[in-house]
Amino acid sequence: MDKKKLLSSKIAIIGCGALGTHIANNMARAGVGRIIIVDRDFVEIDNLQRQILFDEEDAVKRIPKVMAAKKKLKKINSEIEIIPIIEDVNPSNIEDIIKDVDLVIDATDNLETRFLINDACIKNDIPWIYGAVIGTEGMSMNILPGKTACLRCLLQMPTSFLPTCETEGVLNTAVAIIASIESTEAIKILLNKKIREEAIYIDIWNSIWLPIKVEKKKDCIACGKREFEFLNGKVTQVKTLCGNAVQINPTKEILLKDLYNRLKEIVDVIDFNEYFLRFKINDYEFTVFKNGRTIIKGCNDEKLAKSLFSKYIGS
Ligand SMILES: [Zn+2]
Known part of the structure; x- marks a missing residue:
C-alpha cells in the first residue's frame, strides 16, 4: 500500500458514534494523514456496546465524543493529525467542514444528514461513501460525483424520512462489517484504485450479502438537476x-x-x-x-x- 499517499490524504468522517468510531479507528491505523471527525454529542454509558473508541471513564466524564476519539486515536497513531469538530452538521457549516478534503465518509444516524452530505459533495465534487446500519442489516455505496449514481438516485425522497431511535437494537458486528466495507473503499478511493460499483446490502444475522446495481438517473434532483434542496434548506433551530x-x-x-x-x-x-x-x-x-x-x-x-x-x- 502507498503509505505516503495515505499520509498526505485528508478525509472527513461525519458522525462519531458506532460507525464513526470503527471507521476512524481503521483510518488512523491505516495511516491517513489528516482526519476530521465531526459529532454533536458526548459519550454516554449505553454507547459502549458498539462505539469502540470509548470507555467507561469517557462516559462518566461525558466528554464530547470527538475529543474522546482524538485522545484514543493519538495513542494509536501519533504521526497523524486528528481534527475534532464538536458541531451538528447542518446546511450552514457542511461546506466549510469538507472544503479541502479528498473524501467524506458517512457515519451519521439519519437520512436528513446523508442527503445533506450528498448535496454538498456533489456540489463541490468530493467523493463520499454512504453507510448505514439498522438492527442486523446494513448498506453502503460509493458516490463519485459526475461518475456514479448518487444517494438520491438510490433513494428518492424517502417515506421513512424521520430519523429513528433504534440504535439500541444495533448489532455491533453489523456495524463492524459496514464500517470495514466503508473503510476498504475509502482506502481504494484515496489510492485511486478501482472501487466497487454496486451498492451493497447485508444482513449479517441471516448471512445475506447482496450487491445492488444503481443506475444514475438523468432527472435525479441532486446529481442530475443539481437542485440542492437539503444544502439550500434552513438550519433547524x-x-x-x-x-x-x-x-x-x-x-x-x-x-x-x-x-x-x-x-x-x-x-x-x-x-x-x-x-x-x-x-x-x-x-x-x-x-x-x-x-x-x-x-x-x-x-x-x-x-x-x-x-x-x-x-x-x-x-
Ligand atoms: Zn443522483
Whole structure:
C-alpha cells in the first residue's frame, strides 16, 4: 500500500458514534494523514456496546465524543493529525467542514444528514461513501460525483424520512462489517484504485450479502438537476434527539464564560470547561457548547425546551 499517499490524504468522517468510531479507528491505523471527525454529542454509558473508541471513564466524564476519539486515536497513531469538530452538521457549516478534503465518509444516524452530505459533495465534487446500519442489516455505496449514481438516485425522497431511535437494537458486528466495507473503499478511493460499483446490502444475522446495481438517473434532483434542496434548506433551530433530549441552535452567539458567570449562583453547575458548560435545573440537564448550541436532557417536548432555553440561556 502507498503509505505516503495515505499520509498526505485528508478525509472527513461525519458522525462519531458506532460507525464513526470503527471507521476512524481503521483510518488512523491505516495511516491517513489528516482526519476530521465531526459529532454533536458526548459519550454516554449505553454507547459502549458498539462505539469502540470509548470507555467507561469517557462516559462518566461525558466528554464530547470527538475529543474522546482524538485522545484514543493519538495513542494509536501519533504521526497523524486528528481534527475534532464538536458541531451538528447542518446546511450552514457542511461546506466549510469538507472544503479541502479528498473524501467524506458517512457515519451519521439519519437520512436528513446523508442527503445533506450528498448535496454538498456533489456540489463541490468530493467523493463520499454512504453507510448505514439498522438492527442486523446494513448498506453502503460509493458516490463519485459526475461518475456514479448518487444517494438520491438510490433513494428518492424517502417515506421513512424521520430519523429513528433504534440504535439500541444495533448489532455491533453489523456495524463492524459496514464500517470495514466503508473503510476498504475509502482506502481504494484515496489510492485511486478501482472501487466497487454496486451498492451493497447485508444482513449479517441471516448471512445475506447482496450487491445492488444503481443506475444514475438523468432527472435525479441532486446529481442530475443539481437542485440542492437539503444544502439550500434552513438550519433547524429546535430538534428532538434520541434518548429523551432536545437540541437547540441559538439565533445569536453565546459566550460560555458570560453565561457561566450569569448562571453560576442560580443553577447547579455540573461541569464548566473549554468545550461546554453543563448544569442542572430540576430534572433538566443542559449542555451548552461553545457556539451556544444546547442539548437539554430529560425533555422531549420542543416547546418546553425552547422556553427553558430562552429563560436560562437567551434567544
Ligand atoms: Zn443522483
